[in-house]
Amino acid sequence: MEWTRQQRYQSYDHYTAQQLLELQSQAATDPVQVRYHLHPSLGLLNDPNGFSYFNGQWHLFYQSFPFGATHGIKSWMHTVSEDLVHWRNLGLAVAPDTKFDSHGAYSGSAKAFGDRLFLMYTGNHRDADWNRISYQVGAWMDKDGQVTKLDHELFVNPPHFTELRDPQLLVKDGHYYALLGAQRTADKTGVADLWESDQLESGWHEVGEVDLGQSDLGYMVECPNYVDVDGRAVMIFCPQGLDHQTAPYQNIYPNMYLTGQDFDLTAPRLVNPDETLTNLDEGFDVYATQAFNAPDGTAYAVSWVGLPDTTYPTDDHNWANVMSQVKELHYRDGHLYQTPVEAMADLRHTHHATIFTGQPTVIKEDAGQQFELQVTIEPNQAGTLTLAGDQSLEHGVFLNFDTTAGQLVIDRAKAGQPVAEDHGTTRTLTVPGHQELKLDIFVDHSLVEIFVNDGYKVATLRYFADQAHGQVAFTNPTKATGTLWPIKPY
Amino acid sequence: MEWTRQQRYQSYDHYTAQQLLELQSQAATDPVQVRYHLHPSLGLLNDPNGFSYFNGQWHLFYQSFPFGATHGIKSWMHTVSEDLVHWRNLGLAVAPDTKFDSHGAYSGSAKAFGDRLFLMYTGNHRDADWNRISYQVGAWMDKDGQVTKLDHELFVNPPHFTELRDPQLLVKDGHYYALLGAQRTADKTGVADLWESDQLESGWHEVGEVDLGQSDLGYMVECPNYVDVDGRAVMIFCPQGLDHQTAPYQNIYPNMYLTGQDFDLTAPRLVNPDETLTNLDEGFDVYATQAFNAPDGTAYAVSWVGLPDTTYPTDDHNWANVMSQVKELHYRDGHLYQTPVEAMADLRHTHHATIFTGQPTVIKEDAGQQFELQVTIEPNQAGTLTLAGDQSLEHGVFLNFDTTAGQLVIDRAKAGQPVAEDHGTTRTLTVPGHQELKLDIFVDHSLVEIFVNDGYKVATLRYFADQAHGQVAFTNPTKATGTLWPIKPY
Secondary structure, eight states: OOOOHHHHTOOTTTSBHHHHHHHHHHHHHOTTSOSSSOOOSSEEEEEEEEEEEETTEEEEEEEEETTSSSOOSOEEEEEEESSSSSEEEEEEEEOSOSSSSTTOEEEEEEEEETTEEEEEEEEEEEOTTOOEEEEEEEEEEOTTOOEEEOSSOSEEOOTTEEEEEEEEEEEETTEEEEEEEEEETTTOOEEEEEEEESSSSSOOEEEEEOBOSOSOOOSEEEEEEEEEETTEEEEEEEEETOOTTTSOOOSSSOOEEEEESEEETTTTEEESOOSSOEESOOSSOEEEEEEEEOTTSOEEEEEEESOTTOOOGGGGGTEEOEEOOOEEEEEETTEEEEEEOGGGGGGBOGGGOEEEOSSOSEEETTOTTEEEEEEEEOSSOEEEEEEEEOTTSSSSEEEEEETTTTEEEEEOTTSSSOOOGGGOSEEEEEOOTTSOEEEEEEEESSEEEEEETTTTEEEEEEOOOOTTOOEEEESSOOOEEEEEEEBOOO | OOOOHHHHTOOTTTSBHHHHHHHHHHHHHOTTSOSSSOOOSSEEEEEEEEEEEETTEEEEEEEEETTSSSOOSOEEEEEEESSSSSEEEEEEEEOSOSSSSTTOEEEEEEEEETTEEEEEEEEEEEOTTOOEEEEEEEEEEOTTOOEEEOSSOSEEOOTTEEEEEEEEEEEETTEEEEEEEEEETTTOOEEEEEEEESSSSSOOEEEEEOBOSOSOOOSEEEEEEEEEETTEEEEEEEEETOOTTTSOOOSSSOOEEEEESEEETTTTEEESOOSSOEESOOSSOEEEEEEEEOTTSOEEEEEEESOTTOOOGGGGGTEEOEEOOOEEEEEETTEEEEEEOGGGGGGBOGGGOEEEOSSOSEEETTOTTEEEEEEEEOSSOEEEEEEEEOTTSSSSEEEEEETTTTEEEEEOTTSSSOOOGGGOSEEEEEOOTTSOEEEEEEEESSEEEEEETTTTEEEEEEOOOOTTOOEEEESSOOOEEEEEEEBOOO
16 A cells, blocks of 8 residues: 555554554464564554663664554654564564654663663654754663653754664763764765763763765764674664665665774774675665674674665555564674574474485475574585475575586575565575585575575575475585474464 | 443444554563463453364354443354364454344354355344344355355244354254254243254254253353364353352353263254263363364364453453463263364474472462463372462462362462452362372463363453563472473564
8 A cells, every 4th residue: 555644644543553463463464574683563663663682682773664564653652572583573662752762762772770771762843834854862761661751852953964773872981972974064975973071961962973994975974873793893784775886786775894992982993894884784675774782791682674765565554664683793703794693593394304415305394484504515506405495496585606616596486475575586695616515504484594505694584475485405416515494382 | 441332343444444454463562461362352352263274274263342341242253273272363254234133243153065064153233222132143254265145044932932043053964953942932941052054055944052061051151162072062151140050150150061972963062961060160260162073073272261240450451361372172971071272382492491390389480371281290289389479479460279178269460450359359170189289380471371280170360460560489398290381472
């Protein structure tokens, strides 16, 4: 359906409980709904927000429009976990109910201070003439999950930016910093911007634009996140409209990262940064990644699996998008690695494992749509590994590998209902040639996450296949070993 | 809060989505909300309905009033499981939206026929003068969860019953039978009643009252269920107002069972039944148990943990009641056994087990509120095992055992916020004396389920303790062995 502006911005009071109950049932019963990843119980999910550790639990909020698959008036929905894998839905946490966020409680971050969690986010307000006024706002959440918003804005956006949002709250040496994405008013270019306060609830002032060593960051930077990864400063962000000459990407908007020696908060700048931007995920659908350092220092990241300005087949069922699994970040040998968290292995139905070796073709005729597959393909092999395949392997998610040349091509053209074909139906990953290729693949009904060579690269994609297409097979006999585990009920 | 009749029967359109979202958040964030048992995502849960196996999954519906802790206008909410332990909420399935069920889609059962599930339930209608008209109605659910109601009633209640409801659909030799609970008009006494049809969707007629060999079944029988348990006919039902001389019970309404040689559907009668009624659960809070035979013949039962006409502390937080774990039923040595299903063991966090032996006092100082405890107490021991205890063990759920006399007294008087104290704060279970006592105890934040001597008896209770009271300990050194497992994130 087409949503008018008026429909998208109707208050939550406009809808009836009956409508909401029907929408929830619709999202829950859709056979392509993911099972062991965080997903919306109804409506649209987008950016992860407030990823944090507080009160003995992991907290992850997400941007939500509860009434359909459109970017209407947004709230924060709240989920908690004890293992970063099982997420319990605690429901609506930050509603658009003040003058600062009347037209959307937009993205932001969270940080624990004692027995309270501080939420910092962008409030979206529209005046009577539909002019946008953006505020950076704050709220405290107590241990019972009660959210109390500050009665004032932290700061109003300055005129030299047309957009300034998605604050990531950082603390260093008793100072509070907010890293935000922005578009400069002067030349409509994108930039990351840093603010500082000594008091948190007030006293915010601009430190200045963050020098990332890049001349082109497109027309807008969204969702910048700084995280320390094994002593390396990593900056993850979404440079919308980035020139494809600056760094290649195929998705409508890229989610890139840069690493550097340090994040200098005074200058501010990324010290001795990488020369070129790198795609955080080499698949089709990752965006708005949020990362943070846990109390023990470990860096974790989680992503919206979905893209702005993109329609998905589930839109017709009034829900859209899912959350990626949480990934642990590491930095070694000059490279950023992303790996599943330890508790993901708890999901394996070890009693029903399929172990293969030699030169298999069919790995499992009916693996269903809920499994983990670890496979190591020997050097100098070429062929296709099909996931979610029909009997003839004409349809499925095709992983075309060539371990001589060192290439993995992910092809979703014939996986089922099409998605964003304007932006291509394949993604090509370069891997070392003449070496074995290790894949750790998670399939969840309409989501595939592929960890390549122990997390050296990651590729994520949605697919919308007939759920009866459950074959996992090589097209030709391939020298490979591995294990397929069904994923347990969740 | 006090609910008026008008408030309880307002249509779901009367409430706004905003209200529903707030209520859902309230039920989800309550620290006493159970975690690994099926629970309402908002409002009130009561009878299990439509417990069945269909389309490769277990299905369990439940009676719901979504807008608060009161018995307002009811719907069926739908959940599915692959292991009888992990339940996925699919939301509203049967809404009160026809003339037959306009004032409540009340309790009933479900049975798979090919690729469709037939739901048979009692529709509650009130006319303009608030006179009740009850219909027995049917609906088909397809594999996608879409429910299509029949456009006609299966039958209207006959005048010789003031109440007739909760149909359990049975099939034998190509005939369809419905077992219902009833109150006779003539003398206002309770009875189970049987109906028959050769066509399912029509042609229903009364076979007659079921002779259970009992002269007293109180003033109303609710939720009768017949199930075959290892070749023994078992009839489970709730005889409201049962004389305490007929069979002792302490809860406001009992959930009893009788066994017999066979269930004769023609007479109809329970053949050579037990002489006396037995409590299905010897705890405080089990009611409206629904049982059925799975395709492989195994008998499973699940219960509402909650009672009619009873308030619970969570009422103030606008939600009430939870579902018991599913129990497997067996019959041996002339006795009905109830045991956890196999997959419950998957919930054990085996890496964090506490194993004890000798003469322990403290088993675990802070076991939290989410664990399984298996303990075997040696013969001729007396003392108290405390669950959810504070440091001094003055508060907690007390299990007072005497393995000389053969007695287990469950005392929740000092567990926390009181519940239904008018009906006593202790329950006494008689067990064999001079023998070891085996307990398998499941604790879930505000719910305790105790399996005694491998399921010879079961006792279930709600408790409402300070969640920081996590001590599990014997008051005095006790000869006992056992294991405590934290339950995994769910």
